[in-house]
Amino acid sequence: MSRAVIYEKFGGPEVLDLRDVPEPHAGRGEVRVRVSAFGLNAMDALLASTPEVATRFGRTLPSGFGYDFAGVVDEVGDGVSAYAVGERVYGGALGRAAADFVVVQTPADALFRTPDGISDVVAGTIPVAGLTAAAALSAIGLHPGDTVLVGGAAGGVGVFAVQLAALAGATVIGTAAESTFGFLRELGAQPVSYGAGLADRVRALAPGGVTAATDLFGTETVEAALALGVAPERISTIAAGPNPPGGARATGGTDARPADLDTITEAIRAGRLTVPITTFGIEQIRDAVTVQAGRHVHGKIVITL
Template sequence: MQRCGPFLPGAVTEFAVGDEVIGYVRTEQVQHGTYAEFVAAPVHTLGRKPASLDWEQSAGLPLVGLTALQALVAVGAGAGETVLVHAAAGGVGSLAVQIAVARGARVIGTASERNHDFLRSLGAEPVTYGEGLAERVRQLAPEGIDAAVDCVGGDAVAVSQELLKDSSRVASIVDQQVSAKGGHHVFTQPVSADLEELATLADAGKLTVHVDRVLPLVEAAEAFRLSQTKRVRGKIVLDVG
């Protein structure tokens, strides 16, 4: 995310020089990645920065927010439904909880016990993951669940389909075999309209980004190490300033 710089005359009408924007900026083929202070960004990868979020929160929003939103759209999660979110305290999961709640859904979220109060603060009903998860969810939703979002992999899809009224309404961002099992694999796409929806939710007070910690760019390797522990609450942000 950054302030917009120079454009070719007439090439971009969506933004003006100096606009504050966020983006999920990548090529159409995901092969290489980098961190940079300046980057040329296709306009469809950008959206306006939410006025209500600071730069650190805004930096953490695009990828996880788009992933969460597109997963919920894939399973058609809506008002009055019960949605199960696996790894609900993580970056994608915590956004999925908030977006589903904003859409009027009841959300059950899996997390370690130390994150249960955090999930309650987001509007979810927490359950501990691990052996016996299906039984714990059934205690909260005896009639089953309407949709599920898997952010952790493992047996999450199988458990979700055991609980779902319609076994096709599960989306996974981890399990690439989920489509063969009748569900939906979500590969996040940069979509300006989706970024605008996220910004609108944030500015309406319905969505925020929990930043677990901010590290300088020289500690990017440490950020990856921490992320791989799967004990991060929300997002890790790199500061390139």
Template sequence: MAQHRDERQKSPSRAVLLEKFGGPENLTVQSVPEPHAGAGQIRIRVTAGGLNPMDWVMTSDAGTAARFGLSLPCGFGTDYAGVVDEVGPDSTGYAVGDRVFGTAVSRALADHLVIESAGNISTGVAHHTPDGVDDRTAATLSIAGSTAAAALAVLGLGPDDTVLIGGAGGGVGVFAVQLARIAGARVIGTGSASSADYLRSLGAEPVTYGDGLADRVRAMDGGPVTAALDLHGTDTVDVARELGIPDKRICTVAAAIEGVPAASGANAGPEALRRIARLVDTGDIRVPIAATFPVEEIRSAVELQAERHVRGKIVIDLSA
């Protein structure tokens, strides 16, 4: 099959790169050779990328980067959305002009992205974007949505459950709260006092994190808490145990604790993410976008995301 290109291909191709590992001050936008789709591959003209904590954690130092198989010079970003503009020979399932979203670990923030048409979450994958989901929203779904889905699969929530979600207002929390509510569970979400209205808008009953959290949860009406999800570290796990929740009904995504199940986006099958995309398309899940930055302002975007106080998702715009 002949390669297909759009007119934008004539412009220089940009990519966010790191020449050395470290903080956001090392991120630069550089002109790079334009890649093309080979056999079994597709090329995507990326229009938007969604930031995740894993992006800057993976590239924070050489040792961490090596554990993820990254070497210099290194790309940046994992979530993307865009349009297929080349289809290589022997590629199936995609056509030029298809809108897609997905993951490409530490290389998603680039004008052009080449992935295997039969790829996976580790090597790079593309899902078809529903018509009713815009690219900026689609770019936020993959990592956070998959992580939330995997965690809730561990907990197996239902209408008889009340789940305590630590870090409910963050990128993964946005999906975890709403998926738990769709499953019929009551959700108590931790956050700052100023985030209470935001958490209510997602469907959670807000409670302020920090010392005395277990007592504040006990004082809430509605019965005992039956499950817990810790999205930041171990604080919520400690409180869950204090509340008498058995370890098998506690889940972490950012820490390993003996006896407590852990989940990551790699544990979620592709159908889980396609379901989330459909729920966004129908309006049953909404994705608050806290801020959008042009790719030239990538350093400022990562600095804001790294503060870990953002309500919702941060999106990088590559459409210009």
């Protein structure tokens, strides 16, 4: 037997159970990964709590939990030559990551080799948050000399977006609660409080103007950027649905470029990009999801096995 997080009804953290389940094995064209860490994302809890979202992503009850994972290949099925037992890997498996073992199909599922110098705990944060941040910045054509406004800058996607924008040569202004201002400054952003009057506060911080923006939480940053005169094609959002206000660009991790993973992992290895992480054991899955839902996490939450 092995363990997996399962839920049989939709709801909050209370519906998540760590259960003994039959141990899965790799079939033809598949590899099995012994999971050592998986990163939480806001979408994980949304899938578990909202039937409409679950249906949109093809999830039915009972369901497993989580997407991002990292670990070691420990079984290789017939017909697989790209991976070998013992290789460190990370990737995504919708509704299956929160488990001792994940079976993935190659090359259909997202699976990547973990570079030397990157721990499994860090690798388990990259697939959703890292690629979503890269796509959000790519959509607005960020370049050196830009001043970019990042909404939700202290969250899981935000910590990647802030640092990637700074590495691209942009001046970064990030919205957050005042309690996170010191944290954001360490990441290379000028912090600004979210809420009513955001555009005025940003104008005071950037008298030369803002040239681009990305909203990683909702629409407040989109609306502030429009009020500041940012062109709609230079505003992106990951959380406003397919038709954002004012013609801003909706985007997500699936829009990331193939080279973005290399950019992110090389920056991490070189120490130019850090991923602040809070860890929980898998037995604490409900506590971890509760903290994630509070929306005040500095960086990422990772579950270790």
